[in-house]
Amino acid sequence: MTSTKQNYNFLVRLAAICATITALILVVIKLYAWFATDASAMLASATDSMLDLFASVMNVVILRFALAPADQEHKFGHGKAESLAGLVQAAFVLGSAFLLMINGVERVITPKAIVQTEVGVWVSVIAIFFTLALVFIQKYVIAKTQSLAISADSLHYQSDLILNLGVLAALLLSHDYWPKADGVFTLFVGVYLLYGAIKIIWLSVQHLMDHELSEEEVSKIKAIVDAHDNALGLHDLRTRQAGHQRFIQFHLELDDTLTLLAAHSIGEAIEREIEQALAPCEVFIHHDPSSVVTTDTKISHDAAH
Numbered sequence: 001m002t003s004t005k006q007n008y009n010f011l012v013r014l015a016a017i018c019a020t021i022t023a024l025i026l027v028v029i030k031l032y033a034w035f036a037t038d039a040s041a042m043l044a045s046a047t048d049s050m051l052d053l054f055a056s057v058m059n060v061v062i063l064r065f066a067l068a069p070a071d072q073e074h075k076f077g078h079g080k081a082e083s084l085a086g087l088v089q090a091a092f093v094l095g096s097a098f099l100l101m102i103n104g105v106e107r108v109i110t111p112k113a114i115v116q117t118e119v120g121v122w123v124s125v126i127a128i129f130f131t132l133a134l135v136f137i138q139k140y141v142i143a144k145t146q147s148l149a150i151s152a153d154s155l156h157y158q159s160d161l162i163l164n165l166g167v168l169a170a171l172l173l174s175h176d177y178w179p180k181a182d183g184v185f186t187l188f189v190g191v192y193l194l195y196g197a198i199k200i201i202w203l204s205v206q207h208l209m210d211h212e213l214s215e216e217e218v219s220k221i222k223a224i225v226d227a228h229d230n231a232l233g234l235h236d237l238r239t240r241q242a243g244h245q246r247f248i249q250f251h252l253e254l255d256d257t258l259t260l261l262a263a264h265s266i267g268e269a270i271e272r273e274i275e276q277a278l279a280p281c282e283v284f285i286h287h288d289p290s291s292v293v294t295t296d297t298k299i300s301h302d303a304a305h
Contacts, residue, residue, distance in 0.1 A: 011145055012141065018138075022130050027046065037119055043103065045124070047099070055092065087208075090197040094193075097190045101186075101190035104186035105183070108180050108184055121168060121171060124167045138153065151203070166188065212238075221239075231252060245280055252266075252285050255290060
């Protein structure tokens with residue numbers, strides 16, 4: 001379990017640092033392109049990258065707290081800091097989305113000529129290359145860790161791919177064919193960021209409100225208990241997640257005639273299996289003799305699940 005946590009910490013920090021470096025590069029080249037072209041779409045792209053930079057830097061800082069081990073004041077760890085990071089990111093994304101929509105409407109009403117289009121085109125191509133490389137790294141890390149902070153950060157950069165392709169189209173169309181394309185695309189980016197921010201807020205709130213683990217994960221827990229020869233069942237199963245750490249607790253039903261040592265050994269074996277299947281997690285098991293498990297308990301448990 002320790003090696004799993006160390007691997008999680010390394011991968012999450014790697015993704016956060018790579019995102020910060022990439023965002024810094026993109027901000028510099030996109031601001032240059034905006035000054036050179038005076039394109040609203042390029043401003044939208046630069047604004048999005050500045051938000052990405054802020055979010056990535058904040059991720060590096062907050063993850064230092066989220067990945068810290070449990071201490072005397074925080075005995076369940078600091079994992080919920082990841083959800084707080086998601087909420088703060090979403091707040092800034094919401095602000096930028098509204099600003100871009102306002103700017104897009106203005107450019108649709110009063111289109112402006114774009115100059116030095118080739119500069120914007122080359123910058124967009126370079127931005128697509130850097131963003132693709134970063135998204136590939138983030139997808140790998142998310143697949144291994146399921147980190148909410150990296151998932152929220154990755155959403156920004158995935159939108160960047162669409163955004164940069166759109167900038168290319170907007171620059172070319174506005175230059176020769178459709179002057180309002182610059183403003184229309186800027187408006188589209190604002191709406192897209194608004195949708196992404198709402199999605200991040202929803203995920204973050206679910207984690208902060210101790211939402212149950214997924215049905216698939218709960219089914220794994222039940223299957224492990226059911227597969228154990230000496231386990232007669234379980235009830236009062238409760239689960240939650242804080243950052244990468246899962247917390248699982250339930251009452252394990254055992255035969256009345258088992259010794260305390262035998263019951264303890266069965267619980268330890270089941271605990272290890274669950275920790276391996278859903279690592280990293282902490283499992284709390286209360287041992288119940290089957291004779292004290294009432295019909296009402298089983299009915300209320302079945303109704304809840």
